[in-house]
Every structure is written in C-alpha cells, then in structure tokens.
Amino acid sequence: MTTRTEPGDGLSAIMSERRQLINLAYRLLGSLADAEDVVQETYVRWYAMSRQQQEDIASPGGWLTTVASRICLDLLGSARARRENYVGEWIPEPLPDRTEWISGRWGGAPADPADRVTLDESVNMAFLVVLESMTPAERVALILHDVFRYPFAEVSEIVGRTPEACRQLASSARRRIRASQPPAAPAAPAAAQAGVVREFRQAWEARDIDALVGLLDPGTTMVVDGGGLASAVLRPIEGGEQIARYLVNLAGRAPSLAILERTVNGQPGLVAQHDGVTVTVAAFDLAGDRIQRIWAVRNPEKLRPWTDADLPG
Numbered sequence: 001m002t003t004r005t006e007p008g009d010g011l012s013a014i015m016s017e018r019r020q021l022i023n024l025a026y027r028l029l030g031s032l033a034d035a036e037d038v039v040q041e042t043y044v045r046w047y048a049m050s051r052q053q054q055e056d057i058a059s060p061g062g063w064l065t066t067v068a069s070r071i072c073l074d075l076l077g078s079a080r081a082r083r084e085n086y087v088g089e090w091i092p093e094p095l096p097d098r099t100e101w102i103s104g105r106w107g108g109a110p111a112d113p114a115d116r117v118t119l120d121e122s123v124n125m126a127f128l129v130v131l132e133s134m135t136p137a138e139r140v141a142l143i144l145h146d147v148f149r150y151p152f153a154e155v156s157e158i159v160g161r162t163p164e165a166c167r168q169l170a171s172s173a174r175r176r177i178r179a180s181q182p183p184a185a186p187a188a189p190a191a192a193q194a195g196v197v198r199e200f201r202q203a204w205e206a207r208d209i210d211a212l213v214g215l216l217d218p219g220t221t222m223v224v225d226g227g228g229l230a231s232a233v234l235r236p237i238e239g240g241e242q243i244a245r246y247l248v249n250l251a252g253r254a255p256s257l258a259i260l261e262r263t264v265n266g267q268p269g270l271v272a273q274h275d276g277v278t279v280t281v282a283a284f285d286l287a288g289d290r291i292q293r294i295w296a297v298r299n300p301e302k303l304r305p306w307t308d309a310d311l312p313g
Contacts, residue, residue: 014043017065018039018043019118022117024065024148026117033301086228088224088225089224091297091302092125092132093302094281096264096305137169146170151163152166192289193284196290204248212247213241216290219238219292220243220294221294224296227302229301233246254274256274259271267283278303283295
C-alpha cells in the first residue's frame with residue numbers, strides 16, 4: 001500500500017502522485033495515451049474544487065487514486081463496447097523501456113522521470129492480455145489489491161461493492177491468470193529470454209524457416225494488431241510452422257525492414273522499422289527455450305512512443 005499525501009503538503013506533494021496514477025491507469029487500461037488522459041482529468045477535478053474543499057480531504061493522495069480508479073472503471077466499461085467494433089485483434093499498447101519513451105509530448109521533449117511507468121511483472125504483455133479477459137470490476141480489484149496493495153476495505157469504496165465481494169473479484173481474477181498459463185517449462189531468466197529473442201531476430205532476418213520453427217513451440221500463437229490502420233491478419237496465427245512462414249513472407253515483402261532488439265513491457269522484444277519508421281513492436285512469452293506466444297502491434301496509434309529518435313539503431 002502506498003504512502004498517502006497529507007494535507008498541507010502543497011502543490012509539489014499533489015503532483016508527486018502523478019507517477020503513481022500513471023502506473024495505476026496504464027495497468028488498468030493497457031494504454032499509455034488513455035492513462036495520461038485519466039490522470040489529466042483527475043487533476044482537473046482536484047483543481048475544480050475550492051481551497052477549503054481540498055483542505056477538508058484528509059488524504060489527497062488517496063482521493064486522487066480513488067478518482068482515477070473510478071474514471072478507469074467507467075472507461076473499461078465503454079472500452080469493452082468499443083473493442084467489439086475494433087478491426088481485428090486488440091492488443092494492449094506496448095510500452096518501451098522507461099529510458100526511451102516520451103510521456104505525453106510526442107514531439108521530442110525529454111521525458112519527465114515522474115511520468116515513467118514502473119516496470120515489473122504486472123506490465124508484461126502476457127499479464128496485460130489476461131487482464132483484457134476480466135470484467136472491469138475484477139480488473140480494478142486485482143490491480144488495486146494485488147499490485148498496489150490497497151486493502152479490500154478501500155477497494156470496496158472505489159468499486160462500489162462490499163469488501164468481501166471485492167475479495168471474491170480478486171480471487172476470480174487470479175483464477176483467470178492461472179488458467180491462462182500453459183502447463184509447460186518454467187519461465188527462463190531474462191538473459192536466456194534475450195538470447196532466444198536474439199536468435200529469433202537473426203533467423204527472421206535470414207528468412208530461415210527451419211531456424212524459426214526450432215525456436216517456436218509447436219503450439220505457439222501469434223496475434224497481430226493492425227486496428228484497421230496497418231496490414232495485419234485478423235485472426236491469431238497458430239502453429240510454429242505457420243508463424244514462421246508468415247514472418248518470412250512478411251520479410252520478403254519488405255526487404256529494407258530493420259529488426260532491432262528492444263525492451264517491450266519490461267521484457268526482451270523486437271522492433272521492426274521500415275525506412276526509419278517503427279512499424280511493428282513484438283512482445284514474447286517464453287517457456288524454457290521456446291517461444292509460446294507472440295504479440296505484434298502494428299496499429300500506428302499505439303506506436304507513438306516508439307519514435308525513431310528514441311530508438312537508435
């Protein structure tokens with residue numbers, strides 16, 4: 001559970017909550033742009049109050065978190081409806097390494113360290129994708145309690161349900177996470193994962209189908225998100241050989257494609273650039289030395305933080 005801001009701490013203390021709010025909203029929404037909009041709206045509501053109303057709030061940090069969470073809860077409900085009309089598969093917005101991304105100012109200004117999302121297992125792509133299968137209430141209860149360590153008594157005030165109901169929501173969410181994890185070899189250490197991703201990049205660049213197949217689990221699934229704004233298969237590709245042939249065909253149609261090794265949502269991933277423009281960001285889920293899932297984001301609206309200025313070759 002995070003330290004609450006005490007009244008009278010002033011503007012700097014209120015603004016110091018920004019990083020906490022960005023971290024929370026990104027995990028809840030899976031979108032950096034939407035997270036920033038939520039935080040901005042939260043501060044708008046704070047400054048819309050009179051000075052006396054602000055001073056009457058015992059824990060301004062807790063108030064900001066409550067408001068941001070409720071805005072996210074509302075957005076999650078509407079997002080489910082929007083995604084029913086989304087073209088193809090929807091993947092959470094990929095997050096660059098915190099030393100590389102620009103928060104809110106896509107034009108090139110240095111990132112504010114207070115705006116950066118803290119990277120841990122709760123932002124890896126596999127976790128965020130599972131969150132998409134949950135109800136909004138399950139998602140909020142799980143993130144607030146399990147990730148940010150809020151007691152269920154406080155979660156209940158945000159979700160609008162009893163503490164026991166919130167406990168059940170979090171329990172249901174955990175079951176979804178366990179069910180999504182394939183019964184396979186344990187996850188490899190980060191260095192080993194990076195090695196597999198490097199071999200995958202080399203095989204892709206060489207258009208070596210056999211080498212690619214050797215790195216992919218036979219039951220590997222690849223999901224591509226183009227959002228109707230970039231070419232992408234509309235359904236998941238299943239099977240190591242099918243994925244390998246798709247990737248080789250893709251490379252053949254774009255001979256000038258540059259494939260770079262980058263950190264994606266805190267784990268080894270790949271970025272594909274065409275003529276210096278980032279066109280694909282790929283995240284991986286590995287078990288042992290085999291790739292089990294690939295998420296490739298091609299929707300340009302989700303690639304705005306991945307500017308070529310921030311991704312030196």
